[in-house]
Amino acid sequence: MEKIFGIPMTSIMFALLVAFGLCLGVGAWILLRHRIIFRMGLRNVPRRPAQTVLIIIGLMLSTLIIAAALTTGDTLNSSIKSQVYNLLGHTDEMVVISSGESTRTAGPQPGVTIPEQVGVDLQARLAGNPEIDGVMPVLAEPIPALNPRTKQSEPAIAGVGLDPVQLPLFGGLKDLSGKDLDLNSLPHDGVVLGETAAGKLDAQVGDTLTVYPANHERQVTVSAIAPDSVLTGVQNPGDPGGFAMPLSRAQVLLGHPGGISFVAISNRGGIEDGAAGTGAATKAIDAALAGAPYKAVPVKERAIDVSEQAGNAFTSIFLILGLFSIAAGVLLIFLIFVLLAAERKPEMGMARAVGMKRSQLTQMFLAEGIAYDLVSALIGAALGVGVAFVIAGIMGRLVGEFVQIQAVASWQSLVIAYTLGVVVTFLTIAVSSWRVSRLNIVRAIRDIPEPVLHRASRRWLILGILGVGAGAALIWAGNADNNAFLFALGISLIPLSLAVALRRFGVPARPLYTIAALLVLAYWLMPESIRDRIFPKLASGMELFFLSGIMMVAALTVVIVWNAEIGTSIVGIFGRSFSRWLPAVKTAMAYPLASKGRTGMTIAMFSLIVFSLVMMAAIETNFSALFTGDGAAGGWQIQATQSPTKPVPDFNQALAENGIDTSKITATSRLQQVSVFNGQGRMPGDAKWSLLGINGADAGFINQSEIPLQTLATGYDSERAVWDAVRDRPDLGVVDFSAMTAPGYEEGVPGSLHLPNVKRGDTTMEPTRIEIGDPLTGKTRTVTIIGVMDSKVTMLQGFFTSDATFAQLFDRPVTVNYYLKTQPGTDTAAMAKSIKAGLIAYGIQAISVKDAMEQQSSIGRGFLSLIEGFMALGLVVGIAALGVISFRAVVERRQQIGMLRAIGYQRGMVAASFLIESTMITVTGVVSGAILGLLLSWQVLGSQEFSGSTAEQPFLIPWVKIAVFMAIAVGSSLLMAYIPARQAARVPIAEALRYE
Amino acid sequence: MTFTIRGDHPDGLGDAMTETIIEAIAVEKTYDTGRVRVPALRGVDFTVRRGEMVAIMGPSGCGKTTLLNCLSGLDTVDSGTIRIAGTDLSTLSDNARTTFRAREMGFVFQFYNLLPVLSAVENVELPLLVSGIKPKLARRRALAVLEQVGLSSWTGHKPAELSGGQRQRVTIARALANEPAIVWADEPTGDLDSQTADEVMGLMRDLNQSNRQTFVVVTHDPRIGAMCDRIIHMQDGRIVSDARTGV
DSSP: OOEETTEEHHHHHHHHHHHHHHHHHHHHHHHHHOHHHHHHHHHTTTTSHHHHHHHHHHHHHHHHHHHHHHHHHHHHHHHHHHHHHHHHTTOOEEEEEOOSOOTTTOOOOTTOOEEHHHHHHHHHHHTTOTTEEEEEEEEEEEEEEEETTTTEEEEEEEEEEEOTTTGGGGTOEEOTTSOEEOGGGSOTTEEEEEHHHHHHHTOOTTOEEEEOGGGOOEEEEEEEEEOOSGGGTOOSTTOOOEEEEEHHHHHHHHTOTTEESEEEEEESSOTTGGGGGHHHHHHHHHHHTTTSSEEEEOHHHHHHHHHHHHHHHHHHHHHHHHHHHHHHHHHHHHHHHHHHHHHTHHHHHHHHHTTOOHHHHHHHHHHHHHHHHHHHHHHHHHHHHHHHHHHHHHHHHHHTTTOOOOOOOOHHHHHHHHHHHHHHHHHHHHHHHHHHTOOOHHHHHHTOOOOOOSSOOHHHHHHHHHHHHHHHHHHHHHHHTTBHHHHHHHHHHHHHHHHHHHGGGTOOHHHHHHHHHHHHHHHHHOOHHHHHHHSOOOBOOTHHHHHHHHHHHHHHHHHHHHSTHHHHHHHHHHGGGGTTTHHHHHHHHHHHHHOHHHHHHHHHHHHHHHHHHHHHHHHHHHHHHHHTSGGGGTTOOEEEEEOTTSOOSOHHHHHHHTTOOGGGEEEEEEEEEEOTTTOEEEOTTOSSOEEOOEEEEOHHHHHHOOOOEEEEETTOOSHHHHHHHHHHSTTEEEEOGGGEEBTTBTTOSTTBOOEEEEETTOSEEOOEEEEEEOTTTOOEEEEEEEEEEOTTOOSSOSEEEEHHHHHHHOOSOOEEEEEEEEOTTOOHHHHHHHHHHHTGGGTOEEEEHHHHHHHHHHHHHHHHHHHHHHHHTTHHHHHHHHHHHHHHHHHHTHHHHHHHHHHTOOHHHHHHHHHHHHHHHHHHHHHHHHHHHHHHHHHHHTSGGGTTHHHHSOOOOOHHHHHHHHHHHHHHHHHHHHHHHHHHHTOOHHHHHHOO | OOOOOOSSOTTHHHHHTTSEEEEEEEEEEEEEOSSOEEEEEEEEEEEEETTOEEEEEOSTTSSHHHHHHHHHTSSOOSEEEEEETTEEGGGSOHHHHHHHHHHHEEEEETTOOOOTTSOHHHHHHHHHHHTTOOHHHHHHHHHHHHHHTTOGGGTTOOGGGSOHHHHHHHHHHHHHHTOOSEEEEESTTTTSOHHHHHHHHHHHHHHHHHHOOEEEEEOSOHHHHHTSSEEEEEETTEEEEEEEOOO
């Protein structure tokens, strides 16, 4: 990858290397100036091997997450890039009709040809151009194909015509064994079939295929099978591809004499370095085309950009979602050092007593921390690469049909992950070392607990005032900059900082912190309707999700730790039912309550991770239900797509004539569709077009569809009235809900059409005029939108008008879909299969809508599950924290364990006390995180951004996933606590009582 | 398994004082650190009668605490026999010994060994709960014992909020809550000033006399020893003298 969050990777790497150098410099300075201190710090490392292992695990997790995220980005970027190079080969640009469409989306159109002479002229004009080494006219046309031997068919494979003379300049064609193929030496009906197409048709060399170009039936023979590439008809990943043959024969076969689809251009240089000359080559081609209605489209550069964007997008998603784990990891590092300090308190007190300065204690901890840090970051980076390779394997299974995923780790990413991990850990260690050095010498030597202060020190007052000031400044900045993140951070900071400041005046801590934390929770969980009345609506992104998690988890943890005594009262009430274990439960509850800091931090770690997991799971579950619900496709059960080059004159008649059982079909309709890349729309007066899918519906579609409308234009008193008007009157239509203005997207989703006067949640609107256009022909038309479709209609997108209005704009071949309704209980998948088989001559591709929705959502679900798995790595943080705390507790409470055993605690009871304590902390963290995750996802799904999707559909709670998270967390925590619990149970009593 | 060696003997102190409750015969114990072997007890023989208050004294390292730990079943012996009310401790499993301790013994330690995370009353009721007493009854008894040691207004305080003397009173209350037959006290005044030490010792003596419980007190303080019925002197793991004080 070259950039992340818009910043060049090289700059990030150099900045981090400088920071890394500074960290090492600090270590070196301690070593050189205070060798004894440095050695004292290092000697602590091997003191408790088990604890050292846990510390290293805890410290490496942040690096692991960063390394995994960056390597996943590298993998995607590299995989998509190699796919691009494999498919496009030497083709760097394509010359196509100039339609006013952006070069970002332009490309050859099915059924649209340009004269072959364009290619011939270009060859002449570009001959000798230093930037270009190949110009080849290509004809590519989708046609239905059938392999009679295997009875396998494909509704649209590409028939490709290539110029045999120019072909060698584009690398030529090779068979699967790498042997060169000569198109000129093919038999008259011979073709070179692409690998994927061969697989789909189950074809082999020698098979005769039946193809149906332009309403004719023809036969071709498979002379060879070649790897997929643009030369065998695969222009985009996932295309089935087709067959290649000499251009002149293809023109005859496909019915386009003298026509080509595009001119392929090869830049000077090889497959990869050729793309570097795209800018100059495009200029040269456009100059050569001057005046002609054609333009050069930089297809390779565009595809490489897409691969970069995909890599960046995934890295960003993984990094932002990984922030929860990183935050938990930072908490863990802090906790580890606080516990290390607690363990060494008496010796630190002694060291101070004999003359060691506070700064030297800090340095001692820093020296030890740096040692852990350097090793753990190295392990973390290595394991992160391992995790990324696992992610790559899963991704490969999810999207293998489109892109071959090959795991790749770049040195740049590894250096960034390692140095960032070291720096983050170092900073946390520095802060915690400074904190632990502030000890009272006498209390430390005697290991007496810190006294409970009834009022905070002046330092806390200053901190509180600074916090309030910072909060106010953030609110102002957020408001001025239309930035919800800053605003929400400011709002959350104020009550917490105010509480800290008020402690200076002796206000009791428990009510004060509880009220402050509840205020923060109230802000984040406030229903949108109330929030909108109190606070401004500001733009936000995914980072707000992270902030919400941090703030809500922090607030709820504060409420829990300051009010946990309520829990002990409940245990007291129910104590009778488990009286045998009551003493164990009592001690198990008492210890965490007494250490609010460490208990709170551990609860927060679990809570943070589970919050993010449950939030993702809840959104996925609800969206999945929404997208695959009955209303998603307007009540239609089967979709049959017609081949662009092979129209069906009468679909119902074709069904009847081809032996398909129509008795179960209750309605059919026809929808002509132009995708977002081939249609456009804009508000009148706007200069810039936006992407817009355009649909022309016949009366059957309008009458029989069950498409609820969220917004009706004034003058229409019912949804039916809107649809009737669309059917009967020209130039009227409805749009899908994505055109509405969403909070934070007042300017609309970039590149997409949006209606500035209609906001999500509006039930009425003024009729709104827009311009729609065909980028290919340049034709435009002004239409009026009189309704907006409901958000649950997810399978039908764009602008919908009558087929009469549609025909005024598009008089060229477009995608035609037939929609069918069937009787209840019909096996729609079988019916779709029979339609596909029966109408093979037309190349009809039929599919059960439910299957299509499942297929569409399954990849998305797979990715979300993958991301959830990645985020679940953070649970290791919480589990490691529990391990560290439990091991520490055994040492810390050794004498008390001896006493408990002396007064009658059985071994099992001591062990049970430890296990109950760990379980309680884990369960509290998991439950609090799950509750927050559910509450926030319920609030988000019910908000206008999501068109109040939970208003019409009950909010679904992902119980199974929550149970799995709980089981993993509690199970692992129990395992982690088992060893220290066993140790505690085996403590020799007399020895323990002597222990100091 | 049931144990019936309550301190409040029905026959009264005079008769009870004739019954042997603690019996140690040729007890030996050696600490083996791997590199060195340190003999802590070298053939200790002695008996304690029910209701007696016995002080074990001697210089540091003479084996006082080791003897107390072995007698109370907190530690095991290498050879010899220890019988408590006729029960040979070595015949009991760890669980049985623990239950025996919970029901029949109380402990007072030099550094109190209270659970810092529990309040005074919770610390005192803990051995009652361990013995299976219902929570409500345990709480009532704990409050009553705390009243007995003069801490009725400090029941809700945690150890860190109490003075050294108060903490030791809580420890004594915890030791007595279960009405044990024997209370073992290891340097109970070692961490207290002399006035508080006298108060605590006076309290223990009063309880010994009023409850007729057996007290075995390890101490190096002759003043404390002088408040007991008997003083056993130890040196180098052996008993070198055993004399009544005439109290």
